[in-house]
Amino acid sequence: MNLRRDVFQAIADPTRRAILLLVAAQAMTAGAIAANFNTARPTVSKHLQILTACELLQQQQNGREIYYHLNPPKMKEIADFIEPFRKMWDDRYNKLEAIMKDYQSKK
Structure with missing residues (x-):
């Protein structure tokens, strides 16, 4: 079942807002983003999934790395x-x- 994400629910979360602020300055990998938080990497990955599903972030593959940047x-x-x-x-x-x-x- 594919749930449609609401952009306002996505930005209601303080961690996701912090992620948006981080990538506003420069594109970052998931690992670089996760290094800024005291949470497990899978938790940050879930936040990135939500932000990407809402189209607030876009992914760009560069070699083996995936970079996240603002849309x-x-x-x-x-x-x-x-x-x-x-x-x-x-x-x-x-x-x-x-x-x-x-x-x-x-x-």
């Missing part, structure tokens, strides 16, 4: 989805800040 179009797709929410919350915080400044000036 920028997929990352942009996520950023584009989140952007309206960020703007909404920025507007709300700005309104709250204006109310608080107005309140402070009336004291």
